[in-house]
Amino acid sequence: MFSICACSNPTQTDKSDFSRYKTEYIGDASNVVNIVSGQEYPKGYSYSYIEIQSEEEPYELSVFLEVDPSLEGMKVDLIENAEVLFELVGNLEIVYYKDVNSKKLFSFL
Helix, strand or coil, rough: CCCCEECCHHHHHHHHCCCHCCCCCCCCCCHHHHHHHHHCCCCCCCEEEEECCCCCCCEEEEEEEEEHHHHHCCCCHHHHHHHHHHHHHHCHHHHHHHHCCCEEEECEE
């Protein structure tokens, strides 16, 4: 299995226009990081890093989030975040949202 880890602290102040990062390939780590790190997350959740699995299908993205421990077990809505990713990353097939301890929170196909 091949995976890529990537982190970023974007300096862009207007993070609402992600279309400039649109890419056909999940392996385009810099554009994927710019999209994921610039998104807004529900209160108590913040972006930490990603892992990309692009060696074989299905092509997967794992988004690791820092999660406020008091929110453990609470339902959050990350579907809009996933929809943006599917719209902007051409060959993305699965998105996993995980806490930084690798505990899976949500997945979208």
